[in-house]
Amino acid sequence: MDDLVGPTRRAHRITWVGITAAALLVAASVLIPLWTGWDVAVKGGPPLHGFWDPRFGPGSAPAIAIAVLALVGAAPLAMRLRWGWLLLAAYLTGAAWLAMLALVDGFDGIAAVLDADIEYLPTAREVTDLGATLEEFIERIPRDHPDNWRVHIAGHPAGALVLFVGLVRIGLGSGAAAGWLVLGLAATIPLAVMLTMRRFGxxxxARRAAPFLVLGPSAIWMAVSxxxxxxxFTAWGLCLLAYATRAASHAATAAWAIGAGLLLGYGVLLSYGLVLMGLLAVAVLVLGRDWRPLPWAVGAALVPVLVFAAAGFAWWEAYPVLVDRYWDGIASRRPASYWIWGDLAALACSAGLVAGASVGLTAARVREWRSWSRPVEVVVVLTLAAAATLLVADLSQMSKAEVERIWLPFVPWLLVGTALLPRAWVRPALAIQLALAITLQHLYFFQW
Structure with missing residues (x-):
């Protein structure tokens, strides 16, 4: 019996049930509003924020070629390549996959998305006095303010706008430059997850999960969001925290933990929902069996938050104002009776149907916790921590629709559980992921 997979017959059954359940959930989320006329207040066709727009473009053939080559060789290569070469291959393959899916819409698939009126760049270009912007940021969040922020600016902490202001000021303020930068950084996320897993033995x-971390439908939104x-930011923050728990000296522990804290702390200033990354951070410390990094990481995380507060933007003051705007606007028209499960259907589109199997396989191993090997422990703890984080986000009702984009930071950690897939399922499951990505990108136009 394969220690990672567990009893083979049970693993096959859970994989089949998990993928089927995810597919049925997606089907229900599409068909029920369509058949009943239920208005769930989302642009395009629920559960995704997108418009029906069948098309082919410059990236179509290369994306299909990458998918075919991945089906043939991704899993075997992930097991055979030396670790350094695997990381390089994962990065290059991921970047190519992200780029070719985006280029289905031509060059505008990368260059135009971040230039949209609701996005950060147009506002970032208008900022001439960053200090004044931070001081007035909270008062401009409400919808009834005469000069209220654009949707994405108002819906995120000030750190997101400041980040894009920084890009503008170093000469990367065009849609193309910012788009390629986002794509290049997004392609590093699987590496952060794999390094975290390897750090814990x-x-x-990590090798088994690699194809699912690198290739999948989340690339549709990862490339341009x-x-x-x-x-x-958060993936590398968690990775550095993992390294802090395995550092050889107190000084190294502090250094790794401070780096982790700065990234995770700034993450909270990028998206209000990323405060939930605290659950995954605790999971990392539990796996590391070392709480020495905690005070260093917490102290470092507070630095960017307090610096912004001193400059005029206090996170804890802004969040209630954002909640009021959210419920005064679209949230009040989006029925919780749909989105409490429709969000999970959107997640199944973004993470892929294999996410159902990932969660099911890890949940099935919980009762065996006394006999877990180290790799099984790492996979189960990280995957279930991500699932718990998403459940909290869902039940909070602060995420109703658009979660195929909003929940991107949690998706890679949810897919860690693909390491438990039976070997016979690896290629079919990867085929499902790739086919879903290509189908969605070619049939729907997504604003981000």
Whole structure:
């Protein structure tokens, strides 16, 4: 019996049930509003924020070629390549996959998205006095303010806008430059997850999960979304925290933990929901069996938050104002009776149907906790921590629709559980992921 997979017959059954359940959930989320005329207040066709627009473009053939080559060789290569070469291959393959899916819409698939009126760049270009912007940031969040912020600016902490102001000021303020930068950083996210797993003694599990971390439908949104940038911040923050728990000296522990804290702390200033990354951070410390990094990481995380507060933007004051705007606007028209499960259907589109199997396989191993090997422990703890984080986000009702983008930072950690897939399922499951990505990108136009 394969220690990672567990009893083979049970693993096959859970994989089949998990993927089927995810598919049925997606089907229900599409068909029920369509058949009943239920207005769930989302642009395009629920559960996704997108418009029906069948098309082919410059990136179509290369994306299909990458998918075919991945089906043939991704899993075997992930097991055979030396670790350094695997990381390089994962980065290059991921970047190519992200780029070719985006280029289905031509060059505008990368260059135009971040230039949209609701995005950060147009506002970032208008900022001439950053200090004054931070001081007035909170008062401009409400919808009834005569000069209220654009949707994405108002819906995120000030750190997101400041980040894009920084890009503008170093000469990367065009849609193309910012788009390629986001894509390049998004392609590093699988590496952060794999390095975290390996740091805890789960290299084999990292290798098995690698194809699913690198290739999948989340690439549709990762390539062109500010949330992918936020995902990179937090993924590397968790990775550095993992290194802090395994440092050889107190000085090294402090250094790794401070780096982790700065990234995770700034992550909270990028998206309000990223405060939930605290659950995954605790999971990392539990796996590391070392709480020495905690005070260093917490102290460092407070630095960017307090610096912004001193400059005029206090996170804890802004969040209630954002909640009021959210419920005064679209949230009040989006029925919780749909979105409490429709969000999970959107997640199944973004993370892929294999996410159902990932969660199911890890949940099935919980009762065996006394006999877990180290790799199994790493996989189960990280995957279930991500699932718990998403459940909290869902039940909070602060995420109703658009979660295929908003929840991108949690998706890679949810897919860690693909390491538990039976070997016979690896290629079919990867085929499902790739086919879903290509189908969605070619049939729907997504604003981000």
């Amino acid at each position: 789960a290299e084999l599990a 500010g949330d992918a940038l936020f995902a990179a």
